[in-house]
Amino acid sequence: MAECKYTVGDKTIVPPGTKMIPIYIMGKRYEVPEGLTILKALEYAGYRVIRGCGCRAGICGACATVYRLKDDYRLRFGLACQTTVKPGMYLTQIPFVPANKAVYDINQLTADVFTIERLYPETFRCLACNTCTKACPMDIPVMDYIQALIQGDIKTAAEISHSCIMCGMCTLRCPAEIQHFHVAMLARRLYGKYIQPKARHLEKRVEQIKAGKFDWMMDELMGLSTEELKKRYKEREWEPEPYDPHWKPKETKYLIIEE
Amino acid sequence: MSGYPESLQESLAKVEETRPQRLEEARKQRYFLKLSPDEYDAILQKYHPDYQPEGRKPLQVGPNKGEFLQTELVAILQGAPWIDPGKFCGRLKTPDMSTDILVIGGGGAGSAAALLASEQGCEVILATKLRHGDANTVMAEGGIQAADLPYDSPYYHFLDTIGGGHFTNDKNLVRALVMDAPIVIKWLEDLGVMFDKEPDGTMKELKGGGLCRRRMHSSADMTGSEIMRVLRDEVRNHPDKIKVLEFCPAVELLLDEEGQIGGAILYNMDNQEFLVVQAKAVILATGGYGRLHLHGFATTNHYGATGDGLVLGYRVGVRLQNLKYAQFHPTGAAFPEQCAGMLITEKVRTLGAEPINRDGERFCHPLEPRDVEAALIIRECLEREKGVITPTGRLGIWLDSPMIDMIWGEGTVAKALAGKYLQFKRYGIDIAKEPMLVFPTLHYQNGGLAINEWGETTVPGLFAAGEVTGGVHGDNRLMGNSLLDVNVFGRRAGIKAAEFAKQREKVKALSLRHLEKYLKNLEESGVKPEQKTPIILPDYRNPEVKVKGALD
Numbered sequence: 001m002a003e004c005k006y007t008v009g010d011k012t013i014v015p016p017g018t019k020m021i022p023i024y025i026m027g028k029r030y031e032v033p034e035g036l037t038i039l040k041a042l043e044y045a046g047y048r049v050i051r052g053c054g055c056r057a058g059i060c061g062a063c064a065t066v067y068r069l070k071d072d073y074r075l076r077f078g079l080a081c082q083t084t085v086k087p088g089m090y091l092t093q094i095p096f097v098p099a100n101k102a103v104y105d106i107n108q109l110t111a112d113v114f115t116i117e118r119l120y121p122e123t124f125r126c127l128a129c130n131t132c133t134k135a136c137p138m139d140i141p142v143m144d145y146i147q148a149l150i151q152g153d154i155k156t157a158a159e160i161s162h163s164c165i166m167c168g169m170c171t172l173r174c175p176a177e178i179q180h181f182h183v184a185m186l187a188r189r190l191y192g193k194y195i196q197p198k199a200r201h202l203e204k205r206v207e208q209i210k211a212g213k214f215d216w217m218m219d220e221l222m223g224l225s226t227e228e229l230k231k232r233y234k235e236r237e238w239e240p241e242p243y244d245p246h247w248k249p250k251e252t253k254y255l256i257i258e259e
Numbered sequence: 260m261s262g263y264p265e266s267l268q269e270s271l272a273k274v275e276e277t278r279p280q281r282l283e284e285a286r287k288q289r290y291f292l293k294l295s296p297d298e299y300d301a302i303l304q305k306y307h308p309d310y311q312p313e314g315r316k317p318l319q320v321g322p323n324k325g326e327f328l329q330t331e332l333v334a335i336l337q338g339a340p341w342i343d344p345g346k347f348c349g350r351l352k353t354p355d356m357s358t359d360i361l362v363i364g365g366g367g368a369g370s371a372a373a374l375l376a377s378e379q380g381c382e383v384i385l386a387t388k389l390r391h392g393d394a395n396t397v398m399a400e401g402g403i404q405a406a407d408l409p410y411d412s413p414y415y416h417f418l419d420t421i422g423g424g425h426f427t428n429d430k431n432l433v434r435a436l437v438m439d440a441p442i443v444i445k446w447l448e449d450l451g452v453m454f455d456k457e458p459d460g461t462m463k464e465l466k467g468g469g470l471c472r473r474r475m476h477s478s479a480d481m482t483g484s485e486i487m488r489v490l491r492d493e494v495r496n497h498p499d500k501i502k503v504l505e506f507c508p509a510v511e512l513l514l515d516e517e518g519q520i521g522g523a524i525l526y527n528m529d530n531q532e533f534l535v536v537q538a539k540a541v542i543l544a545t546g547g548y549g550r551l552h553l554h555g556f557a558t559t560n561h562y563g564a565t566g567d568g569l570v571l572g573y574r575v576g577v578r579l580q581n582l583k584y585a586q587f588h589p590t591g592a593a594f595p596e597q598c599a600g601m602l603i604t605e606k607v608r609t610l611g612a613e614p615i616n617r618d619g620e621r622f623c624h625p626l627e628p629r630d631v632e633a634a635l636i637i638r639e640c641l642e643r644e645k646g647v648i649t650p651t652g653r654l655g656i657w658l659d660s661p662m663i664d665m666i667w668g669e670g671t672v673a674k675a676l677a678g679k680y681l682q683f684k685r686y687g688i689d690i691a692k693e694p695m696l697v698f699p700t701l702h703y704q705n706g707g708l709a710i711n712e713w714g715e716t717t718v719p720g721l722f723a724a725g726e727v728t729g730g731v732h733g734d735n736r737l738m739g740n741s742l743l744d745v746n747v748f749g750r751r752a753g754i755k756a757a758e759f760a761k762q763r764e765k766v767k768a769l770s771l772r773h774l775e776k777y778l779k780n781l782e783e784s785g786v787k788p789e790q791k792t793p794i795i796l797p798d799y800r801n802p803e804v805k806v807k808g809a810l811d
Contacts, residue, residue, distance in 0.1 A: 013596060013651035037597045046804030050506065050528050050796070054393035055561040057601045058682055059484050062393055082685055084597060101495050106451055139681060158453060162479060163677055166488060185492050189451030192489075197460030199448065205407040205441040217414040218434050226426050233422035234296055236415060238471045240288055241626070242611060242666065247410075254414035 024090035038065050038080035038091060051095035058082040061165035064137060067091035077135045077169050097168030099179045102186070111194035113152030120183040123149055125176035132170035132180055138163050142170045142180055149187060157184060158191035208256055217254055262688030263594070267696075270647050273619030274657050274694055281621065282665055285611055291621040296422070299631050306634035306642070308554045308699075309584040319784040320777065322578040331551040332582065335566055336573050337781060338792025341510040342524060342533065344771035344778070351513065351769040354522065354537035358384040358502075359760040360753075361523055361536050363509045364544030364568070366394025367483070367742065368725030370490040371749030372542045372756070377500040379757035384536060385494065385501055386525050388508035388545075388563040388795065392491045395546050395561055395726060396745055399483025400604035400678065401467065402475035403746075404739035405440035408464060411472040413437040420740060423469040423628050424733020427581060432731035432748075435712040436740065439747040444476060447746070452489050453478050465609045467738035469628040475739045480604050480676045483742055507534065508563075508795050511774060512541065512571045512721070515767040520720035522769060523571075526795070537769060539760035540720045542752045543568045544745075547704035547726040550797045553585050556701040557600025567793035568727035572708040574777050577716045580729035581706025586736055589614075589632035591700025593647075593655030595686045600700045603679065605629075605738045607658060607695075610675060611666045615657040615694070616645035622656075630735045633699040640698070647696060655696035664691050703736055705729070714752030720763070722756045724748035 020031045023041060030045040039056065042049060054062030063080035070088030080093060102119035109115050116123055123146060132142035140163060148156040161184035170180040208214065221229070237251045249255065263271055284290070294302070304310050315327040318336060328336075360376045362369045365387025373385045385391070406416040416437040421428045444462075448454060455463040455477050464473040478485035494501050506528040513535070515521035522537040545568030549560025558564070573579060590607070592598040608614075608625040614632075616622050616639050623635040636656055640646030646654040663672050672691035673680050683690045706729030714722040725745040732740060781788065798805075 013599075013653065015651055035596060040597075040799075043799040044801045044804075046800050046808065048796070048798060048800055049562075053562045054389055055398050057398055057559065057561075059481065059678065060390075060393050060397050060561065062390055082597075082682065084686075101492070103496050103498060105496070106493070162453065162485075163481060163681070165484070185488060188453055188485075189489060189492065191451070192453040193449060193451035196453065196456055197458070199407070199444075199454070199456065199460050199462045201409060201461060202405075202407045202441060202445055202448065206445050209413070209438055209441060214413050214438065217412065218417070218438065221414065221417050222430055222434065229418070229421060229426060230296075233418050233426075236418055236471050239410065239466070239473060241466055241609075242285075242288065243465075243473065244288075249410050255410060255412050257409045 021087040023085050026092050036085055038083050038085055041085045052093040056081045061167035064167035064169050065091050065093050077137050079137050097172055099171050101182050111154055111190040116149050122178050123183050127176050131173045135169040135173040154187050154190050155195055157187040213256055264650055270617045274615050277619040282662055291624050293624040302634045306638045307630055314554050319786050320780040321573050328582055329553045331553050334789050335570050335792040337786045338790050339788035344774045348771055350535055354535045357537040358382050360540050360756050361538035362542045365391040366546050367396030367487055367745035368749035369544035370494050371746050372724055372753035373494055373501050375750045375753030376757040377497050381757045381760055383501045386504040386507045390505050391503050392487050396483045397487040399742045400480045401606035402477035402482045402739045403742035404474045405444045406474055407441040411474055415472050419470050423737040424735050428733035429730035431712045436731055436747050440743055443746040450489050450493055452486055467605055467609055468626040469737050480606055480678045512575050513769045514773055516770050517767055520718055521766050537766055539763045540756040542756050543723040543727055544725050545727050549701050553701055558701040559602035565794045570793045575718050575773050578709045580709040581734055584705055584734045586703035586705050587633040587699040588702035589636055589699050590658055590697040593653045593698040594649045594696040596651045603697050607660055610663045612658050612660045612662050615659050617647050636699055655698045657694040658697045659694045660690045661692055705732055705736055713755040714748050720759055722752040724752040
């Protein structure tokens with residue numbers, strides 16, 4: 001194989017001649033190559049990040065960063081691993097957000113506005129200022145789900161907040177001191193547990209497994225030689241793709257179809 | 260407006276030109292022909308990075324002595340410990356904390372284990388390197404397998420898993436995996452995980468590479484994130500039983516004087532203190548090693564994925580299994596540069612997007628097993644030279660995501676791949692309208708510490724679960740089996756560790772003799788450790804700054 005010029009670990013390739021731009025990390029000026037993410041710019045400047053870095057792929061919410069751009073009063077929010085540096089940007093990471101998660105027994109709740117009121121009463125202090133929405137690095141209309149919750153619409157709140165990564169920027173900015181990311185978490189669990197209909201086929205399958213109905217198949221597989229396993233693997237019947245609702249399998253010996 | 264620079268436009272135009280024809284064929288379920296399993300080996304031998312003799316050396320100590328593994332992995336297994344056992348042993352007499360069960364790792368497996376252990380009435384300490392939930396679990400996008408539809412059964416799940424693993428899997432582990440799978444999904448459903456469902460509650464299930472049936476449950480393209488945040492939330496509902504220590508990775512395991520597990524030494528990264536935790540049972544759930552960048556590959560893994568558990572487990576004498584081949588995910592992002600290496604979920608291909616070369620041609624079936632698909636992409640780029648070269652010099656091939664909306668209806672990409680859609684939109688690329696550029700990326704550890712079907716290792720009281728373990732996936736894991744693995748074996752380890760802790764009277768005097776022995780072995784073998792391990796975090800600082808800052 002060719003010498004691995006295509007493999008450079010986590011290093012960002014900076015083509016020769018790339019412009020260097022100034023950024024201000026907590027007020028201190030550093031020159032970094034244009035095009036880096038904030039996280040890689042921090043590392044380029046020599047920071048070894050401990051708090052303030054998690055998945056490095058925009059999904060864990062550890063690296064929330066606030067910044068302002070030159071000559072612009074707006075306070076902006078982004079994930080350090082996803083936001084590209086801009087000239088004159090001055091920034092700081094916010095690696096932790098103090099917030100109180102309500103402790104509850106998920107099996108003892110009702111999926112309604114009263115549960116929200118009991119566990120997160122501050123939700124109802126919403127001023128509808130939309131500051132939370134502006135602070136969201138995931139572009140979630142945060143205020144809309146808070147408003148939905150106030151109206152007891154847990155389904156809407158769960159669906160709108162589904163891409164929440166719980167970085168907590170909304171909660172830090174809220175003048176009404178709402179703890180958005182926690183109440184949204186509660187809403188999603190209520191929705192998943194109580195409002196979405198249960199998967200009946202799943203329940204059935206769990207019963208079948210617990211009744212030992214698949215045990216003989218497993219015993220049979222455990223007893224097969226590798227050669228025989230290879231043969232069965234090669235010859236197993238394939239469900240067509242993409243999905244065909246009219247497909248019926250020919251081999252039914254290893255299926256348990258109950259109405 | 261296109262999100263791609265001028266230099267890529269010509270190739271992009273070719274992809275668009277061939278799309279209508281390809282789409283028509285895809286609608287008739289005609290794709291580039293799948294390879295026969297007999298052809299896998301030749302492709303892997305020639306093009307898979309881990310089938311090459313380069314980049315390997317033999318382990319010189321421990322239970323796997325003589326085995327050739329990746330140099331980066333050998334370096335951490337034969338690294339120098341953080342502590343000097345001679346100097347540290349005085350502290351073992353007065354542990355800083357004591358508990359029934361110590362769970363090391365705060366991802367999916369660790370959280371599931373903590374929940375099940377506490378359910379059995381045990382006191383649990385969950386120690387994690389970063390924040391609770393900063394783990395590869397949170398990054399799993401595509402889904403979780405379980406054979407729960409009428410036209411599927413654990414039998415087929417077993418065959419797919421063991422075939423995907425090239426028949427090197429531990430059958431007992433596979434059996435546990437596939438038989439527990441529906442039970443795990445039900446458990447998650449009852450905890451309030453939002454699965455993608457039809458209006459009547461039927462799970463929306465898709466296929467994945469190497470799966471003969473639709474078996475992939477999802478929560479948009481944030482399945483791992485959704486599962487992780489629910490598990491974390493549930494752990495936090497039991498503050499009386501589960502104590503979480505964040506930014507406290509383990510740097511060494513402790514045995515007692517009889518050779519049973521005794522606890523671990525943690526390192527508080529905030530104040531640099533070492534903490535001695537005594538425990539009746541320990542569950543290693545430290546995840547994988549993507550941040551070792553084997554063969555220099557970029558990785559999809561989170562910041563803390565440095566293979567710590569392999570080091571800890573190996574030093575107490577646990578055998579390693581199925582570590583010969585790492586999993587290179589066929590589709591990591593190759594453009595924009597800021598996203599390089601980042602996971603593009605297999606779900607993109609299950610929804611119908613095809614890999615396409617520079618000339619707009621198909622060159623492989625979109626859903627081969629992962630290692631085969633990755634090898635085929637490498638072949639297309641390196642041997643056939645049909646890859647695209649990005650402005651920063653990376654290689655890639657197109658993944659034709661606009662096909663998805665054309666097959667399933669407008670808006671599918673934005674909804675079913677919400678996370679990816681947003682990520683690319685930040686850089687001006689609408690993946691519903693323009694394809695993505697991808698290249699294989701280091702994704703999954705495949706093997707690890709040997710366990711039995713209850714997560715037990717050969718050290719009494721030491722359990723392991725999730726990516727740190729080896730055997731369940733054989734040499735190659737299938738999509739949707741890792742989220743399943745962490746839940747199945749996390750739960751099993753939690754239950755069994757609780758049983759073990761309850762029957763154990765007390766922990767005898769703590770000892771580091773195993774470490775002394777390990778150091779002696781290293782010395783006798785003439786190994787000079789290159790670094791302090793576990794490495795805990797990779798060092799991505801600019802080398803120029805490091806040089807200026809070095810005093811020695």
